[in-house]
Amino acid sequence: DHPNIVMGHGSGGKLSAELIDKIFVQRFRNPILDRMDDQAVLEIGGMRLAFTTDSFVVTPLFFPGGDIGHLAVNGTVNDLAMCGARPLYLSAAFILEEGLPTQDLARVVESMRDAANAANIQLVTGDTKVVNRGKGDKVFITTTGIGIVDRPTEMSADRAQPGDKVILSGFIGDHGITILSQREHLEFESDLKSDCAPLHSLVEAMLNEAEANGNIKGIRCMRDPTRGGVATVLNEIARKSHVGMRLHESSIPVRESVRGACEVLGLDPLYVANEGKLLAVVAPQIADQLIVRMRKHPLGTESQIIGEITGQPRDMVLMKTSIGGTRVVDVLFGEQMPRIC
Amino acid sequence: DHPNIVMGHGSGGKLSAELIDKIFVQRFRNPILDRMDDQAVLEIGGMRLAFTTDSFVVTPLFFPGGDIGHLAVNGTVNDLAMCGARPLYLSAAFILEEGLPTQDLARVVESMRDAANAANIQLVTGDTKVVNRGKGDKVFITTTGIGIVDRPTEMSADRAQPGDKVILSGFIGDHGITILSQREHLEFESDLKSDCAPLHSLVEAMLNEAEANGNIKGIRCMRDPTRGGVATVLNEIARKSHVGMRLHESSIPVRESVRGACEVLGLDPLYVANEGKLLAVVAPQIADQLIVRMRKHPLGTESQIIGEITGQPRDMVLMKTSIGGTRVVDVLFGEQMPRIC
Ligand SMILES: Nc1ncnc2c1ncn2[C@@H]1O[C@H](COP(=O)(O)OP(=O)(O)OP(=O)(O)O)[C@@H](O)[C@H]1O
Ligand SMILES: Nc1ncnc2c1ncn2[C@@H]1O[C@H](COP(=O)(O)OP(=O)(O)OP(=O)(O)O)[C@@H](O)[C@H]1O
Ligand SMILES: [Mg+2]
Ligand SMILES: [Mg+2]
Ligand SMILES: [Mg+2]
Ligand SMILES: [Mg+2]
Ligand SMILES: [Mg+2]
Ligand SMILES: [Mg+2]
Numbered sequence: 001d002h003p004n005i006v007m008g009h010g011s012g013g014k015l016s017a018e019l020i021d022k023i024f025v026q027r028f029r030n031p032i033l034d035r036m037d038d039q040a041v042l043e044i045g046g047m048r049l050a051f052t053t054d055s056f057v058v059t060p061l062f063f064p065g066g067d068i069g070h071l072a073v074n075g076t077v078n079d080l081a082m083c084g085a086r087p088l089y090l091s092a093a094f095i096l097e098e099g100l101p102t103q104d105l106a107r108v109v110e111s112m113r114d115a116a117n118a119a120n121i122q123l124v125t126g127d128t129k130v131v132n133r134g135k136g137d138k139v140f141i142t143t144t145g146i147g148i149v150d151r152p153t154e155m156s157a158d159r160a161q162p163g164d165k166v167i168l169s170g171f172i173g174d175h176g177i178t179i180l181s182q183r184e185h186l187e188f189e190s191d192l193k194s195d196c197a198p199l200h201s202l203v204e205a206m207l208n209e210a211e212a213n214g215n216i217k218g219i220r221c222m223r224d225p226t227r228g229g230v231a232t233v234l235n236e237i238a239r240k241s242h243v244g245m246r247l248h249e250s251s252i253p254v255r256e257s258v259r260g261a262c263e264v265l266g267l268d269p270l271y272v273a274n275e276g277k278l279l280a281v282v283a284p285q286i287a288d289q290l291i292v293r294m295r296k297h298p299l300g301t302e303s304q305i306i307g308e309i310t311g312q313p314r315d316m317v318l319m320k321t322s323i324g325g326t327r328v329v330d331v332l333f334g335e336q337m338p339r340i341c
Numbered sequence: 342d343h344p345n346i347v348m349g350h351g352s353g354g355k356l357s358a359e360l361i362d363k364i365f366v367q368r369f370r371n372p373i374l375d376r377m378d379d380q381a382v383l384e385i386g387g388m389r390l391a392f393t394t395d396s397f398v399v400t401p402l403f404f405p406g407g408d409i410g411h412l413a414v415n416g417t418v419n420d421l422a423m424c425g426a427r428p429l430y431l432s433a434a435f436i437l438e439e440g441l442p443t444q445d446l447a448r449v450v451e452s453m454r455d456a457a458n459a460a461n462i463q464l465v466t467g468d469t470k471v472v473n474r475g476k477g478d479k480v481f482i483t484t485t486g487i488g489i490v491d492r493p494t495e496m497s498a499d500r501a502q503p504g505d506k507v508i509l510s511g512f513i514g515d516h517g518i519t520i521l522s523q524r525e526h527l528e529f530e531s532d533l534k535s536d537c538a539p540l541h542s543l544v545e546a547m548l549n550e551a552e553a554n555g556n557i558k559g560i561r562c563m564r565d566p567t568r569g570g571v572a573t574v575l576n577e578i579a580r581k582s583h584v585g586m587r588l589h590e591s592s593i594p595v596r597e598s599v600r601g602a603c604e605v606l607g608l609d610p611l612y613v614a615n616e617g618k619l620l621a622v623v624a625p626q627i628a629d630q631l632i633v634r635m636r637k638h639p640l641g642t643e644s645q646i647i648g649e650i651t652g653q654p655r656d657m658v659l660m661k662t663s664i665g666g667t668r669v670v671d672v673l674f675g676e677q678m679p680r681i682c
Contacts, residue, residue: 002443003442003443003444004439004440004441004442005438005439005440005441005442005443005446005471006439006471007439007471007473008471009437010437010470010471010472016469020467020469023446023447023450024435024450024467024469027450027451027453027454028450028457028467030463030464030465032430032463032465033463033464033465033466033467039466040430040465040466042429042430042465044388044429044487044489045386045388045489047385047386047388049385051430051466052432052466053433053434053467053468053485054434054468055435055436055468055470055483056470057436057470057477088383088385089373089381091381091485093394093395093396093483094365094396095396095398095436095481095483096346096350096351098345098346098347098348099345100345100346101345102344102364103344106364106368109364109369110368112368112369116369122371122373123371123374124373124374124383124392125380125381125393126361126365126369126374126394127394127395127396127483128350128351128357128361128365129351129396129397129398130347130348130349131351131398131478131481132348134475135398135477135478136476136477136478137472137476137477140436140477140481142394142434142436142483142485144432144434144483144485146383146385146390146392146487148386
């Protein structure tokens with residue numbers, strides 16, 4: 001009902017979801033796409049391959065904790081990892097704006113190389129287009145990844161069950177607040193940096209732990225809470241699984257600096273983007289062991305059980321607040337969300 | 342040696358090749374990328390999978406014979422087909438400019454759906470980002486494809502041998518001249534349209550023919566002569582294979598309308614982009630049979646042997662002109678090339 005595309009269509013909120021559904025999914029419709037997980041899982045010749053794509057359009061290109069190159073590699077590595085896939089191969093397509101300093105491009109490419117090496121993924125094919133000045137924004141990068149799912153995992157957003165626990169791997173909002181601070185030249189966040197990181201080895205540790213407990217299917221689903229933040233991803237899972245969810249605000253790790261910035265900016269950290277965090281819904285039998293294992297991993301030291309799946313009320317996320325009340329954690333429309341990509 | 346990116350870096354000519362080599366390939370370096378074919382061929386679990394990506398940034402979005410959606414699907418289908426792969430799965434990432442009419446987007450997506458159906462490829466995953474007005478150009482689409490190479494083909498640009506024949510599947514320059522005419526509001530090409538088309542079934546027919554002749558390895562290499570045109574692709578093959586090439590101008594099909602437009606615009610049709618043509622270097626023993634088979638296919642009715650591979654002079658393409666002389670068909674720097682993408 002929007003005759004024209006608005007910024008909110010890219011926010012990761014309700015407007016994004018509506019656009020994706022109405023314009024894209026309804027036309028492309030097929031059983032693999034319809035799952036709407038962070039990646040497609042393809043059965044080819046008896047193997048399960050994960051396949052995922054993301055465009056990166058972040059401003060500024062360079063920011064504390066990373067740059068568009070790190071993001072472009074790690075973002076795709078993470079969407080592969082979220083189904084338990086081992087990242088294998090990457091493609092990268094560049095849209096360069098006329099006038100981009102060649103040195104900036106080289107710096108971005110070096111970050112990509114380092115990130116690819118760190119994640120043990122090989123960049124095997126690419127593309128390079130140039131657009132006229134004013135028809136692009138320095139550099140846009142689209143990465144597409146292939147991974148292999150070589151364990152009997154069964155992860156999908158429709159598998160959460162009442163009694164399951166919700167796990168979060170660490171502090172939220174670091175990436176979004178870092179980008180916003182840079183963009184708005186806000187000074188209060190001098191020591192804050194993006195959490196951009198590849199999550200595949202944290203996921204591997206979790207799968208190992210679940211397997212050691214004889215319960216690999218106890219990991220029901222994983223998501224990296226990027227654009228729409230933790231709140232959006234949890235709402236998606238609640239709806240897809242047709243369950244309720246109850247969070248405990250006091251167990252959700254938010255840095256003081258992020259909390260402060262959110263207050264100043266009028267934002268809720270639950271809706272702010274992350275680039276190196278994961279949410280998992282897991283069977284209660286393995287939740288504590290997973291937390292122990294995750295905390296031993298450098299990217300999971302602050303891992304927490306932040307809530308649980310309930311039977312009622314379905315399709316909703318409720319949160320027990322720090323001061324003892326209960327509130328609905330809804331999906332936002334899009335316009336109210338911080339624009340960080 | 343360019344401190345900033347210039348339009349020529351996206352032309353498909355020498356400047357493009359230098360940028361790709363110096364900035365990207367030298368950093369990402371690995372044996373699969375280093376082949377520099379139109380697609381990577383991956384060995385996973387005993388299977389050979391083709392993997393390729395392209396961004397599409399064409400202006401205008403809609404043009405005679407197609408639109409950006411057709412291009413985005415067929416371009417990637419063709420890069421898969423050029424190694425003999427059967428197209429299987431596609432991803433599509435969209436970068437939308439704020440203000441884009443939603444109806445235009447829907448029209449593009451419908452074209453993509455139709456093109457995907459026609460090529461029997463399934464779109465299984467995607468991404469949607471929105472950039473501020475003036476930071477993009479209506480819509481950019483990056484498609485990435487996976488295909489399966491299920492025959493014992495061995496196609497690569499380094500396999501051309503003296504004595505091999507060079508095959509072209511039809512008229513050249515239609516796409517590039519159509520786009521230029523639209524962009525510059527030139528009127529002389531009222532009946533010309535883009536040749537945008539999926540080539541996988543033409544390739545399949547060629548592979549069947551080669552196989553029937555017991556010589557599937559006789560198809561040495563295939564390329565779709567997109568941005569840099571026929572001249573650029575043939576130079577790449579000559580260099581990669583370290584051979585010479587001799588073309589016969591009189592056998593290269595160029596429509597009168599394209600020839601006329603090229604004269605007016607000061608262009609050589611050999612450097613103008615195509616989106617539904619293929620070049621193949623093939624063993625002399627199967628060249629004639631291939632031509633017969635190709636001409637039976639709707640996309641190959643004007644197929645021709647346009648030249649042959651020679652031993653000397655190496656790394657060069659020479660052309661016997663219609664008036665009886667011989668000229669060098671060189672690679673262009675980039676600035677001299679028509680900008681059509
Ligand atoms: N243009 C599109 N066409 C088809 N499917 C799409 C499109 N855009 C998104 N999707 C699908 O919608 C779902 C959500 O995509 P989204 O990009 O929000 O996930 P993500 O990549 O995990 O998040 P982010 O892009 O913030 O990293 C995925 O299943 C994706 O395949
Ligand atoms: N940014 C990049 N990083 C790594 N490799 C790249 C990059 N850009 C292009 N390449 C590689 O360079 C080669 C030529 O790419 P190019 O895009 O010209 O081929 P194409 O897709 O067949 O042509 P077109 O893009 O005109 O359709 C390919 O092997 C491709 O993988
Ligand atoms: Mg993602
Ligand atoms: Mg390309
Ligand atoms: Mg994700
Ligand atoms: Mg291509
Ligand atoms: Mg995405
Ligand atoms: Mg090609």
